[in-house]
Amino acid sequence: MSLLGANQAVALEDFIQAVQSQLDTAQTRMSLRAQNDKLPLTFAIKDIAMDLKAHVELADGEVRIRPAQPQDKDTTVLRLGFTAITKPMIEENAVQLAVDDAEDLTLDALGDDLAPEERRRLEGIGIRTVAKLDELRKQGLAGSVGRITRLPVDKLESVLSRATRPMVSEVSSEESGGSSDALRQRLRVRGRNLLRDGVPPRVAIGGREVGVVHASDDAIVLEPGPDQFAGQMSLEYDPRARTELWFDQSQAASFGMGLARPRERGVQ
Incomplete structure (x- = not known):
């Protein structure tokens, strides 16, 4: 038709x-x-x-x-x-966005979070990846995108929160550096989306917050309490898009060895 x-x-x-x-x-x-x-x-x-x-x-x-x-x-x-019109005319009147990265998630990866028609509206203004959508959010243009595409801003922000929530692939135990008297056991969490705007997610184990010693986009180092080397870990930037997983590093913490593969579950 x-x-x-x-x-x-x-x-x-x-x-x-x-x-x-x-x-x-x-x-x-x-x-x-x-x-x-x-x-x-x-x-x-x-x-x-x-x-x-x-x-x-x-x-x-x-x-x-x-x-x-x-x-x-x-x-x-x-x-x-x-x-x-010429390329300089386009560049003069358009918002400058980064070039798509081959590893960026496409909007299709969001599944049912966006209807096909909603994805087409976003793609119609050059937004084909989650990274591009996040870039516009950082520039404070979510409201403008919402008006142009007729998508509620709240929905755009909710979809983006779920798409960029922390993803965990591995949890391991390791010893901290320093003198023998200051050695403490720590947890290293590997994955992706472990930094947003330079800030790590809020991390809790067994319902209690855990301090983050070091963070990068693909790994964070935690300093848990003695009873926080096993149980349910949650990571979140936004309560609407929390990542939860069960892990057990209690034996590794006791003997200083071993790895555990977590089971990850997104909470929406």
Whole structure:
């Protein structure tokens, strides 16, 4: 079914975005043909104009258009023009974002947290990875993204919290450095997302908070109490997206050896 099929009204920006996407595809095809067939690119589409005969509606502060049927009267003619702009013009008027990292999680990895239509809206403004979404949050642009994509800011923040919650792959016991009198047993937690904005997650074992001695994005070192080398560990930046796991390093703490593989569970 076409975007304007079945006499269905759509948001004006969705229509413009669909046209823009197809123009981008046409441009990419011409470029690939020039490269693969070893042909010079002798022409390009600079300007496109179209007249759209439609009914214009206003619903919930949103302009929507509905295609006119042959028998319809009192319709509006929308004249849309698309023109080419240069890369410096784009850079001058766009928010600068980092280039996608090949290891970044795509929005598809969020599963049912975002509906397919919601993911398409985000991808339509260049947000294809969780890292890009987090970058906009750090720049304080979540509200703007929400308005443009018609996604509630609370939902964006909740989805981001779940996607960037701490992930644990291994818990091990180790001795601290220093003199023999000052030696203490510690826990090293390995994984990812163990730093957010330079701050480690809040960590608790058996319901009591544990001090963080050292932290990086893939490992944190904890200084637990004598009775905190086994049990339930929780890590969180946001109570809406807590990571919980069971571990047992009590024997390793007693003998200074051994590793334990945790079972991780995300709490939402």
